[in-house]
Amino acid sequence: MEQYDQLYRLYEDMDTATLRAYQEFVDLFPPLDSPITLEQWGEIKEELEGRKAVVAEQFPVTGETYAEIAARLTRDEAFTALDLYTKHDRAVNVLVLDVDETLRSAGYTDNEIPRNTLHLLTEFHEAGVPIVVCTGQTLENVKGFTIQGLGNDIVSSGSVSIVYESGNGVFTPGHGPDTKRLLYEDLDPAIVGVFDAVRRRVLSEAPEGFAHRVHLQGNEFNVTLKPNAEIGSETAVEVIDEGVGYLCDLIGRVVADETETALDRPAAAARSYFGRDPEIRAVFEDDETVDVDLDAVPEAFLDVLERIDVGYYEGDAVELVSLELDKAAGVEAALDVLDIADPFALVMGDSKSDLRVMEWVAERDAGIAAAPDHASSDVLAHVRSHDDLVFEAGDATSVLRVAYGSRLLAALDDRRP
Structure with a gap:
């Protein structure tokens, strides 16, 4: 119960809303060439660090982690993250993400992946969490918007894999002969x-x-x-x-x-x-x-x-x-290439093909599932019957923050005296 008590204290006593606003500004509006803009960005970043330091002082040993939680998660997201971590006793160590109508949603985000979602994915990457993009689209389409959104350095880092055409192939740059696996050749x-x-x-x-x-x-x-x-x-x-x-x-x-x-x-x-x-x-x-x-x-x-x-x-x-080459088969191959022997994945999707991945993960106690509220009825039934991680269309970032929070909470356990 100690972590619950600490979270109650954190969100009751600290101005976390302002802290999150500063963090979002620093993350999403990097300094430009303009000296005035650079100066303003630097001032806000300095204010952010000062506010984080104030939070950290209130929590001996674990203060820096609580400051990160306060700066990145709303109160509801933080408690959801703690509930998940308490239930599963594990933090997410790999992301398995559908794109269309999941990360991006026509009518809500101009069919582009929102900037805050892309930034959070880079945060996961920097934290050492592999990313599996899992889609029905062609490889060239997926490579295009993935490189555009995340950058070639991340996509080519060896920790990003693309399951394309709903599992017909797996593309994982940086893995030599395993960079491209054509699963349909074995049919x-x-x-x-x-x-x-x-x-x-x-x-x-x-x-x-x-x-x-x-x-x-x-x-x-x-x-x-x-x-x-x-x-x-x-x-x-x-x-x-x-x-x-x-x-x-x-x-x-x-x-x-x-x-x-x-x-x-x-x-x-x-x-x-x-x-x-x-x-x-x-x-x-x-x-x-x-x-x-x-x-x-x-x-x-x-x-x-x-x-x-x-x-x-x-x-x-x-x-x-x-049916012998679905997204689940592709994800299994991607995890093998990425050498993730003991996955605990966050699977996000909206369609029947994504449901097969969710079921594959559930059968192995290897992760959690999330879906937008417009997902197919079978997907929503599965998600609600497990961890109820249903989010509004265009707001995949909320669930990603929860997953990110679960990792911060796991770090708290590691740092306790």
Whole structure:
């Protein structure tokens, strides 16, 4: 109970709000070339250090750490961090982060990762915490905004790994032959053949009115259709909803061809199979073509469907993915490359693919999970049933501060006499 008592005292007796304001200014508004600006920044930094010193004097031995807690965490964040540390008796030692609609959120942050989030990630890096960026995007896209946001020195430091295309590959600069692992190369050739055929046919066989409204994302392995419209717009929602049906139909025809299965309605069988997902089923609504008795479908056809999946992201994308290569498999490979033998990860995400990572971590007691409040219902159910780390859209920094606080609290235990 001592740490709880100390936190109560810290936030009751100290002007932590002003301290945090000074810390945020120093962190996010570095000195510029202007002599006047440099002088003002220096004065504020000096005031910050003086206020931290006042806090530190009130807590023998551990004062500097309490000053850092006060300067970086709100009262609620500090107590949440202590609750997590008390519950798990471990601090976060690796970050596993989805990007789109998690670190950045369209409509809240202009679809850019906020500056305070980026700065806090650099703080984790300087504290020796590896970062795993885990996304469905292509490697080139992820490398671009990661280097732009964090800088090439951090990305190339050997402690940052990128799991791209939802686990098809892992890119970890600075690790020699392990820098790039192409996990899809180890898949069964029969599954690879299905992906190759779908990729080859997906645009050429698309209905003319639909083909002109979508484009194929430049993936290494996944087959991803994106709308030729603003993500999240009514038009994009309409296009992707149509794309779900089309992609399921094409997969059914391809699998029947590749497995040489005699099936009267392969497209309808595929719709029925993937329509077991409530979100996809809702798109199909009352479409009677999805009511196929799957028990009557040949086993060879179903064997392939059981190893692949259709990812549906409303108004954003629809894609064919491998269930044997998901984000969890990519994260496991990234942790291996980073040589993290005993991870306790903060996993942040919003979609079904992120949920698999959260479940993988939970099964191994290897971390905690957090999600934005607009995440899928299954993700929110998982997060709320564990540590309830749900944050407002565009405010991923709040949970990152909690994780950072858990490390400061762990340091308090290490420094006690």
